[in-house]
Amino acid sequence: NIWAEEPSINKRTTNGPESFHRTFNAQFYNAHPPIYFVIEALKEMQTETKTKISTIQKNISKAIPTKDIQKINNVIKLYDQFKIYGNILIFLSGTGYRYQG
Numbered sequence: 001n002i003w004a005e006e007p008s009i010n011k012r013t014t015n016g017p018e019s020f021h022r023t024f025n026a027q028f029y030n031a032h033p034p035i036y037f038v039i040e041a042l043k044e045m046q047t048e049t050k051t052k053i054s055t056i057q058k059n060i061s062k063a064i065p066t067k068d069i070q071k072i073n074n075v076i077k078l079y080d081q082f083k084i085y086g087n088i089l090i091f092l093s094g095t096g097y098r099y100q101g
Contacts, residue, residue, distance in 0.1 A: 027041045075095050082091040 024041065024045070028037065078091050078094045082088065
């Protein structure tokens with residue numbers, strides 16, 4: 001099967017640790033930064049994490065822009081058509097890199 005998962009409205013990170021390490025490593029300009037910079041980066045990440053947790057606990061959510069919802073719904077519609085008719089070219093032409101929705 002070509003699909004890892006059917007498209008859906010819910011955005012999810014596929015690999016949390018990988019995402020963390022990519023974000024963390026992007027904060028440094030060399031392979032062995034001074035310990036001070038590492039500690040400061042960890043403090044900043046801790047502050048961001050506390051803010052995110054607080055936002056979740058207060059049930060504050062950021063609305064998904066209408067344009068993004070339309071794109072997601074279009075991808076779901078095209079995928080449903082692909083499942084019915086099996087035409088991968090129509091699906092890819094509607095969802096490909098150059099597609100602007």
